[in-house]
Amino acid sequence: MLTIYSHPESGNSYKVRLLLSFLDLPHRLVDVDLMTDEQHQPAYLAINPRGEVPAMTDGTLTLRDSAAILVYLASSHGAEPWYPQRPAAMAEITEWLAFAASWVQYGVFTARALLSFGIPANGLPPTFQASLDEARIRGRRSLEILDAHLEHQAWLTGAQPTIADIANFPYVALAPMGDISLSPYPAVEAWIARFKALPRFIPIDGLDDPGYRRRQIASGAG
Numbered sequence: 001m002l003t004i005y006s007h008p009e010s011g012n013s014y015k016v017r018l019l020l021s022f023l024d025l026p027h028r029l030v031d032v033d034l035m036t037d038e039q040h041q042p043a044y045l046a047i048n049p050r051g052e053v054p055a056m057t058d059g060t061l062t063l064r065d066s067a068a069i070l071v072y073l074a075s076s077h078g079a080e081p082w083y084p085q086r087p088a089a090m091a092e093i094t095e096w097l098a099f100a101a102s103w104v105q106y107g108v109f110t111a112r113a114l115l116s117f118g119i120p121a122n123g124l125p126p127t128f129q130a131s132l133d134e135a136r137i138r139g140r141r142s143l144e145i146l147d148a149h150l151e152h153q154a155w156l157t158g159a160q161p162t163i164a165d166i167a168n169f170p171y172v173a174l175a176p177m178g179d180i181s182l183s184p185y186p187a188v189e190a191w192i193a194r195f196k197a198l199p200r201f202i203p204i205d206g207l208d209d210p211g212y213r214r215r216q217i218a219s220g221a222g
């Protein structure tokens, strides 16, 4: 049985849950509680020594990265339109998977993690304000890059949405949770609206109410 290890507020897990929904794939979802550090307990480290979600097992195969899981699921379940198996298309998609894992992860992802979850993410030193400033600069720069790219095309690699769009959507759409406004980036906002209108789209907390976590933290419930 295809098993996905995930956390409901993890955008990287959400990428996988989005593709599973778009493909309507049966699977077992196992919640790993990031809030109680379950990702660093021996039982989960045996599945993913990196101590991160998402991870996936399918028979004897284990994958520990959202991009790898997107590639595997899309290739083994129909490929078109999510992962067209043509060299140029696959390379362009890889370019945007790398963008999601670098510019987006260390920009808008990190600003959200620091501001809405109060955690220094992915091994950053606990120099909170300096980390937040750096993440915001990188976040805004990546939104400028995306905005210029999306000004003349509907989706990141052309006329159809692919796993490139799935990999970039969550943290870009959740940027306001890190206090990064999307309003200076109209092409990005239009892309987000198109993405949300896709058949079988599923939401994540914070898309429509970016302040929900900060209110929980302020009330002592976070």
Ligand SMILES: N[C@@H](CCC(=O)N[C@@H](CS)C(=O)NCC(=O)O)C(=O)O
Binding pocket: 010, 011, 012, 013, 034, 039, 051, 052, 053, 054, 064, 065, 066, 067, 101, 121, 122, 123
């Ligand atoms: N490159 C990984 C990054 C995964 C990642 O950053 N996961 C976060 C949640 S979104 C996590 O599990 N963090 C737990 C921790 O750092 O302790 C991927 O794309 O799957």
